[in-house]
Amino acid sequence: MPIRPVCAAAIAAFMTFGVPSGSAARVQQHPTPPDVDAVLARLDDLYRSKSSIARMEVIVTSPRSTRTMRLKAWTRGEDEALIVIEAPPREEGTATLRVGANLWNFLPRIARTIRVPPSMMLGSWMGTDFTNDDLVKESSMHKDFASRIDRRSDAPQGWWLRLDVRPGIVGRWARIDILLDEAELPVEEHHFDRKGRLARVITFDEIKTLGGRRLPSHMTLTPVDTPGQRTEMRYLEAQFNVALPDDTFSLSRLERGK
Amino acid sequence: MTMRLRLPTTWRIAWRNLWRNPRRTALALAAIGLSVTLVLLYDGILRWEADYLIDTITGPMLGHVQAHAPEWRHTRAMDKTMGRVSQAVEAVRRDPDVAGVDVRVYAPALAALGEEGFAVVVVGVDMAEATRPSRLLQGLKVPLGGRRVLMGRLLAEQMGATQGAEIAIVGQGIDGSLANDFFTVAALVDTSVDLVNRQAIVMPLADARELFAMGDEAHELVIYARDPARAQSLATRLGGSPELAGVEVLDWKTAAPGMNDLVELVAVMWVFILLLVFVAAAAGVANTALMSTFERTHEFGMLLALGTAPSRIVAMILVESLALGVTGALLGTALGGALVAWAHHVGVDYAKLTGVGPSSVSAWGVTFTMIIRPRLAAIDIVRVVLAVMATAILASAWPALRAARLQPARALRE
Numbered sequence: 219m220p221i222r223p224v225c226a227a228a229i230a231a232f233m234t235f236g237v238p239s240g241s242a243a244r245v246q247q248h249p250t251p252p253d254v255d256a257v258l259a260r261l262d263d264l265y266r267s268k269s270s271i272a273r274m275e276v277i278v279t280s281p282r283s284t285r286t287m288r289l290k291a292w293t294r295g296e297d298e299a300l301i302v303i304e305a306p307p308r309e310e311g312t313a314t315l316r317v318g319a320n321l322w323n324f325l326p327r328i329a330r331t332i333r334v335p336p337s338m339m340l341g342s343w344m345g346t347d348f349t350n351d352d353l354v355k356e357s358s359m360h361k362d363f364a365s366r367i368d369r370r371s372d373a374p375q376g377w378w379l380r381l382d383v384r385p386g387i388v389g390r391w392a393r394i395d396i397l398l399d400e401a402e403l404p405v406e407e408h409h410f411d412r413k414g415r416l417a418r419v420i421t422f423d424e425i426k427t428l429g430g431r432r433l434p435s436h437m438t439l440t441p442v443d444t445p446g447q448r449t450e451m452r453y454l455e456a457q458f459n460v461a462l463p464d465d466t467f468s469l470s471r472l473e474r475g476k
Numbered sequence: 477m478t479m480r481l482r483l484p485t486t487w488r489i490a491w492r493n494l495w496r497n498p499r500r501t502a503l504a505l506a507a508i509g510l511s512v513t514l515v516l517l518y519d520g521i522l523r524w525e526a527d528y529l530i531d532t533i534t535g536p537m538l539g540h541v542q543a544h545a546p547e548w549r550h551t552r553a554m555d556k557t558m559g560r561v562s563q564a565v566e567a568v569r570r571d572p573d574v575a576g577v578d579v580r581v582y583a584p585a586l587a588a589l590g591e592e593g594f595a596v597v598v599v600g601v602d603m604a605e606a607t608r609p610s611r612l613l614q615g616l617k618v619p620l621g622g623r624r625v626l627m628g629r630l631l632a633e634q635m636g637a638t639q640g641a642e643i644a645i646v647g648q649g650i651d652g653s654l655a656n657d658f659f660t661v662a663a664l665v666d667t668s669v670d671l672v673n674r675q676a677i678v679m680p681l682a683d684a685r686e687l688f689a690m691g692d693e694a695h696e697l698v699i700y701a702r703d704p705a706r707a708q709s710l711a712t713r714l715g716g717s718p719e720l721a722g723v724e725v726l727d728w729k730t731a732a733p734g735m736n737d738l739v740e741l742v743a744v745m746w747v748f749i750l751l752l753v754f755v756a757a758a759a760g761v762a763n764t765a766l767m768s769t770f771e772r773t774h775e776f777g778m779l780l781a782l783g784t785a786p787s788r789i790v791a792m793i794l795v796e797s798l799a800l801g802v803t804g805a806l807l808g809t810a811l812g813g814a815l816v817a818w819a820h821h822v823g824v825d826y827a828k829l830t831g832v833g834p835s836s837v838s839a840w841g842v843t844f845t846m847i848i849r850p851r852l853a854a855i856d857i858v859r860v861v862l863a864v865m866a867t868a869i870l871a872s873a874w875p876a877l878r879a880a881r882l883q884p885a886r887a888l889r890e
Contacts, residue, residue, distance in 0.1 A: 278652055282555050285652045309654050322591075323646065325656045330644045332593040338586055341595075345652035444551070 251367045251377060257402060258365060258379075269294040270429070272456040273304075278346050281446035285345065288454075298467040299353065303344070314343070315472040316353050324472045331473060340390070347418075347439050347449035351390065362387045363394065374399050391417075403434060416442050429456040486788070490796040500771075504764035505804045508864060511753075511760045512808025513815065515860050518753050520816040520850030522746045528849075529742060530704050533735045534728050535610035537669050539578065539698030540707040541714060543568075543725045548695055554583055555650055557693035558723050567719035568699055573710050578605040578612075578698040581684040585647030585655070587677060589637050596631060598645060599676045600684025600694075612667055613678065620680050624662035628673040632664045639663055645677065649689035657687055754863065762871030764800065769793055769875035776879040777887025786880035793876035794869060801868030805861045813857070816850045824848040 269292070276287045288305040302313040311326035321334040334341075339351040361384075368380035376399040383392050393410040407420040418441045422434035435453040465471050494501045534540050543564070548556040558564065561579060568577050581600030586593040603620060606613045613626070620626065627637060637643060639661055646656040659679070667673055685693070701710050707727035715725035729736040769776075776789055825847055 280555060280652065283651050312654055323586075323593075325644070325646060325654070327654075328644050328656050328658055330588065330656075331591055332586060332588040332644060332646060333591050334586065335593050335595055337595040338593065341584065341586075342648060344654065345648045444553075 251370070252402070254365055254367045254379065257367075257398070268459055269462050270456060270458050271460055271462075272429075273454045275452045275454055276344075276346060277450040277452075279446070279448050279450070287344070292462060292466050294462055294467065300467055300472065309344075312344070313472050314353065315467060315469065317467055321350055321353060322469065322472060329473075331469060347441050347447060362389055368395065371397055374405060376400055376402075376405065401432075403432070405434075418442055424452070426453070428453050429458040431458065486791050486795050487799070490792055490799055493792070493796055494800060497768075500768060501800065504768065504800055505807060507760045507764055508801060508804025509808035509811060511756065511758075512805050512860055512864060513812035514753050514756075515750070516809065516812030516852060516856060517815060517819075517850065518746070518750050519856040519860070520812075520819070520852045521848060522743075522750060523853060523856070524820075524848060524850045525746060526739070526743060529739050531610050532668060533732070533739065534700075534704065536612040536614075536667055537672075537698075538728045538732055538735065540701040540704050541699040541711045541725060541727050542731050543697040543699065543714070543720055543723050544695060546722070546724045549724065549731075552582070552584075554648060554688070555652075557650065557690065557695055558697070559691075559693055560719070561692050561694045561697070564697065564719045564723070567717050568697065568714060571710070571714065573702050573706060573713075574699055575702045576605050576608065576700040578602045578700075579681055579694045580696040580698060581681060581688065581690065581693075582695045583647050583655075583684065583688050585645050585677075587631075587635065588644045588646070589635050589641055592635075593646070594631070594635050595675070596645070596677050597671070597675045598647065598684055598687070599672065599678045600681040601678060603680050606678075612669065612672065613665065616663070616665070618663040620662055621683065623657065623659045623683065624679075625659045625683070626663050626665045626678040627661045628676045628678075629664045629666050630674045631676065632661065634674075637661055643677075645687065647688060649687075650693070651689055653689060655688050758863070758867040762867055764871075766871055766875055768796070768800070769872060769879060773879070773882065773887050777882055777884045780882060781884035781888060790876045790880045793872050793879060797868040797872030797876075798865060801864045802861070805864040808864075809857055809861065813852065816852050820849045820851050824850075 271290070271292050273288070273290050276289060278285045278287075286306070287303055287309065289301050290304055291299060291301045293299045297316075297318050299316040300313065301315075303309045303311065311324075313324040315322045315324070321339075322331050323334060324331045334350050340349050342348070343350050343353060363381035364384055365379060365381045368378040370376075371378055374397075376397060379396040379398060381394040381396070383389060390411065391409050392412050392414060395408040395410075396404055397406040399405050403425065404422045406422065408416055409418045409420075411417040418439060420437055420439045422437050424434060424436035425432055426435040428435060433453075436450065437452075438448055438450045440448045543558065545556045545558045547553070548558075565577050565579060568574055579600075579602045581598070583598040583600075585596050585598050587596040588594065601612065603613075605611065607616045608614065616626075618624075618626070625643075627635075627643075632638065632641075635643075641661045643659055643661060644656065645659055646654070649655040659677070665672070665678065672678065679687075681694070685691070699710070699714065701707050708729065711725050711727040711730075714720055715723075779789060780786065
């Protein structure tokens with residue numbers, strides 16, 4: 219069953235984060251638990267073979283400083299994404315291309331494209347609390363995790379989904395809990411590491427209509443073990459299901475920026 | 477009065493007695509001498525090994541005392557730096573026990589020759605300190621600066637980079653911004669530290685600070701003590717200085733307990749072997765002393781029959797044994813000392829000596845070259861000579877007392 223843990227923690231996820239346009243209308247009469255496969259399939263179906271263009275703001279807060287970046291991102295399906303930094307000027311034009319499990323960074327200052335090696339996948343993406351891995355992990359999530367509706371949530375009203383890593387899968391997370399509200403929009407995600415410890419919390423809020431769909435436009439990733447550290451991401455504008463030129467997700471396009 | 481005259485007489489007689497049976501005495505001297513030689517050789521190796529291990533472990537990377545921001549050791553996070561480093565370094569250098577300070581920056585980064593990126597660690601060092609003897613880059617003559625860097629040889633092999641290659645380094649600045657620039661590989665380095673050979677790009681501190689947008693900051697101060705044995709008290713003292721307030725200051729044994737365990741394990745092993753050699757040597761001396769008295773029961777009977785006082789016989793036997801022991805010990809010291817001096821001068825390759833194994837061994841991420849350069853201290857010689865003397869006296873005490881109690885008539889018949 220292809221499922222896509224909602225934020226699935228990833229930037230890429232967030233960017234393609236369609237979220238069921240019709241879901242609000244289809245709110246079921248809880249507390250009958252929704253069918254997990256149906257919920258996830260619906261979410262998944264919406265992300266798949268869809269494309270998007272979005273502009274967003276990323277704010278990285280650390281005990282030392284606060285840094286704001288503005289990004290423009292293009293995505294298609296689960297496997298392709300292009301992210302170009304538009305601000306601040308020092309990083310303008312820096313771009314990341316993801317195709318499948320490959321990740322390239324383009325660095326305009328030295329006019330070089332560099333592929334990120336597997337050993338750096340757990341490194342920070344552009345100084346945020348996202349890892350490179352978060353950008354590429356998406357499509358394998360559904361293979362790697364078994365999912366079920368775990369329990370009812372009272373505040374806010376909704377359901378906790380629980381994804382458990384399948385035996386024999388090597389990865390960073392052992393378990394991901396997702397809280398969905400009555401409209402089946404994500405509210406919170408908890409990521410547990412291999413030792414079962416809560417490693418990071420992602421919250422979703424500021425529900426808005428963007429590109430014709432209602433979605434939480436703001437998400438905050440808080441690593442549990444580093445106090446004072448967090449990364450926020452906010453959609454500024456978004457279009458969904460737009461036709462993208464075929465060469466959008468190519469290395470030559472990566473180096474052109476915008 | 478009589479005592480004064482008697483002692484030299486006893487000594488003279490004892491010495492003459494020793495050479496009445498030159499073959500036996502020569503054998504005894506050889507046995508004692510070789511035992512002493514062996515003990516001194518082991519002593520020499522032991523002394524070398526302790527200093528060498530600590531030098532190899534602390535010299536290139538660890539230092540005797542380290543200082544860093546409190547969380548850095550656990551997270552290795554780029555932004556966990558210590559500030560006002562130049563003041564701190566100045567304060568550390570003022571301490572009379574400090575022989576040197578290296579200022580380090582460690583930054584994870586991506587290095588690329590072409591499109592393929594490789595995970596590396598950029599290590600910024602104080603070049604003046606790091607090129608001193610037994611430090612990380614000992615004896616390095618290649619001038620750096622101006623974006624010229626060193627690359628670990630194994631990393632270079634992996635990347636396909638050679639000397640003169642231009643590489644891009646991409647990382648994250650201390651403020652979270654993007655750090656990226658081109659650098660030229662000035663030389664490939666083989667150090668005794670695996671991490672450096674496999675993963676590091678080493679550059680002068682100033683270049684690393686510029687690349688990663690760092691001010692008067694560093695991840696680590698590596699402090700070398702004049703006397704490594706006093707590292708702990710040095711760490712405590714430096715930790716209490718106002719310039720290092722709020723900084724974690726650790727001696728190397730605390731910072732790298734695994735390394736310290738290694739040193740202690742090897743030391744215990746050697747001491748154990750030394751003990752065995754010592755016991756074997758003592759047994760040899762004792763055996764010689766015992767044999768030479770038992771053999772002469774007849775002779776002692778004769779002396780007693782002639783009216784020699786039993787105490788005189790005891791004294792004579794003890795002095796004989798002592799003279800034998802001291803002579804043997806001196807011969808052994810001469811031979812052992814010469815061997816140690818020679819081995820120290822040429823350096824003994826352990827691999828060639830045993831015919832197996834490599835001439836360097838990697839353990840705990842550090843390469844140990846197995847060239848043995850033993851050395852001795854005066855205390856080693858004093859100790860072994862005293863031990864031989866004590867053994868000689870103890871070993872001859874019983875046969876001496878036995879000889880004193882001999883019935884002359886019966887002894888003469890033996």
